[in-house]
Amino acid sequence: MTTSAIRVDAPEPIDHRERVALALIVLVALACRLAALAQPVRYDEAVTWVMFTSQSWRTVLATYPNPNNHVLYSILAKLTSMLAPTEPWALRLPAFIAGVAVVPLTWAVGRRLAGRTTALLGAALAAGSTSLVLYSANARGHTIVCVVALELVLVGDRLRTRADAGRWVLFSVLGAVGLYAVPVTIYPLGAVALWIALSRLARAEPAPRAVLRTLAPLAAATIGVVLLAGLLYAPILRSSGIGALTSNKLALPVTWAHFGRLLPSFVYELVLTWTSPFPWWCAPVLFALALWGMRGADRARRVPLALAVVVWCVGVLCLTHRTPFVRFWLSLLPLFLLAAGRGLARWAGQWATRIPRLGRIDAAWGAVALASISGGLALTTRAAITSDDTGTFRPARAVTALIGPSLRRGDRVLAIIPANAPLLYYFGTRGVDMAYLSTPDSLTQRRYVVLDPTRGQTFDWAVRVGLLDPARDEVPRLVGRPEGSEVWVAAQRAP
Numbered sequence: 001m002t003t004s005a006i007r008v009d010a011p012e013p014i015d016h017r018e019r020v021a022l023a024l025i026v027l028v029a030l031a032c033r034l035a036a037l038a039q040p041v042r043y044d045e046a047v048t049w050v051m052f053t054s055q056s057w058r059t060v061l062a063t064y065p066n067p068n069n070h071v072l073y074s075i076l077a078k079l080t081s082m083l084a085p086t087e088p089w090a091l092r093l094p095a096f097i098a099g100v101a102v103v104p105l106t107w108a109v110g111r112r113l114a115g116r117t118t119a120l121l122g123a124a125l126a127a128g129s130t131s132l133v134l135y136s137a138n139a140r141g142h143t144i145v146c147v148v149a150l151e152l153v154l155v156g157d158r159l160r161t162r163a164d165a166g167r168w169v170l171f172s173v174l175g176a177v178g179l180y181a182v183p184v185t186i187y188p189l190g191a192v193a194l195w196i197a198l199s200r201l202a203r204a205e206p207a208p209r210a211v212l213r214t215l216a217p218l219a220a221a222t223i224g225v226v227l228l229a230g231l232l233y234a235p236i237l238r239s240s241g242i243g244a245l246t247s248n249k250l251a252l253p254v255t256w257a258h259f260g261r262l263l264p265s266f267v268y269e270l271v272l273t274w275t276s277p278f279p280w281w282c283a284p285v286l287f288a289l290a291l292w293g294m295r296g297a298d299r300a301r302r303v304p305l306a307l308a309v310v311v312w313c314v315g316v317l318c319l320t321h322r323t324p325f326v327r328f329w330l331s332l333l334p335l336f337l338l339a340a341g342r343g344l345a346r347w348a349g350q351w352a353t354r355i356p357r358l359g360r361i362d363a364a365w366g367a368v369a370l371a372s373i374s375g376g377l378a379l380t381t382r383a384a385i386t387s388d389d390t391g392t393f394r395p396a397r398a399v400t401a402l403i404g405p406s407l408r409r410g411d412r413v414l415a416i417i418p419a420n421a422p423l424l425y426y427f428g429t430r431g432v433d434m435a436y437l438s439t440p441d442s443l444t445q446r447r448y449v450v451l452d453p454t455r456g457q458t459f460d461w462a463v464r465v466g467l468l469d470p471a472r473d474e475v476p477r478l479v480g481r482p483e484g485s486e487v488w489v490a491a492q493r494a495p
């Protein structure tokens with residue numbers, strides 16, 4: 001994506017150095033995401049393939065048995081999987097394209113809201129961000145939501161001060177598309193809508209009629225979001241009802257006491273993941289820079305975007321009193337990185353007045369250097385690849401190659417979450433019957449038990465939980481240890 005493909009209104013002209021710097025930053029982002037693209041399939045994306053993209057179009061469009069069906073992503077991945085039906089990269093391609101696009105879009109938002117230096121520094125931080133790299137190589141809809149969120153900010157910044165029918169329609173379309181990708185789009189969508197509302201109210205006359213006139217276009221656009229999203233979800237609503245979307249286990253509130261116990265771990269995980277791949281001790285530095293960057297921001301706009309984001313997200317947390325998965329807030333991460341970039345730019349500006357040599361360093365090349373550091377850490381630490389987010393069982397392909405040729409009628413392969421879904425994926429894409437993972441007990445004659453010692457799954461553990469039963473099975477035999485896992489086989493005793 002070239003810089004000329006993104007329309008940006010900014011007081012500073014975009015010069016050649018900025019274009020070159022942005023291109024180099026995007027190349028760093030591309031390298032980080034390509035390195036993660038070939039990693040073994042994870043649990044959630046394996047479930048996406050097994051339950052949706054490998055099934056019929058009717059299943060993709062009209063079933064929502066659990067929140068795993070990111071419907072828009074399932075549609076796109078079903079199409080891209082036709083390029084190479086047995087390769088993970090084809091399943092991940094929509095997430096990859098969106099994940100790369102996040103970086104120049106982060107620059108575009110920074111350009112509009114803050115300026116050249118902040119935009120480049122924010123994009124540089126996004127290039128190697130562990131979470132953004134991880135979900136660019138994960139067959140889920142989260143990077144699509146990031147793209148939608150950044151586009152909503154760009155559109156919303158216009159709508160706060162101008163009556164523009166075309167952009168109100170675009171706002172509705174973007175919101176509906178985001179909700180169709182993943183319902184957690186409600187976080188950036190609501191934050192931008194609140195930002196627009198507060199900004200328009202700050203400029204409106206206090207008279208009730210003036211307030212109504214000011215908010216009427218936003219109300220109409222919001223209704224448009226609901227209607228368009230309802231139209232997209234119509235096949236699911238017709239087959240399963242609205243409860244399929246609103247009553248899933250991830251949306252149901254918990255008790256306030258339980259919410260209070262979960263909140264500290266949520267904040268801790270958020271801080272560490274949003275500042276990775278930098279070392280843990282950099283986390284308070286980056287958050288301090290972000291707070292400094294948000295301080296006094298957008299004075300000309302009267303209502304800062306950061307205020308709307310914080311108010312909306314805290315409000316949703318209190319209303320639902322349920323801590324979401326940290327990845328549900330991934331779309332807000334580029335905004336945090338832009339705030340950190342603005343704080344870094346302020347810090348560098350202060351030091352430049354004390355050290356003249358520092359002031360002669362062009363911000364464009366400083367951002368490229370920062371992207372190189374961030375990307376270098378991402379590549380050397382392999383933080384995105386080694387992350388356990390969304391569930392991993394990396395030996396699944398090796399286990400499939402080991403036992404696949406030996407399986408016969410009456411065999412059962414036993415594996416627990418998160419190993420079972422990746423095994424289903426590799427069985428299905430390597431020509432091994434997936435039914436071996438669900439053979440009924442009444443028909444089972446021999447059991448292959450797949451263990452992951454890194455999760456404490458030892459032979460004794462398997463006996464203790466009943467995966468191996470000395471009273472039922474003959475003496476188990478170790479088949480092998482592919483890539484650090486353990487595979488045991490035990491034939492059932494004759495009655």
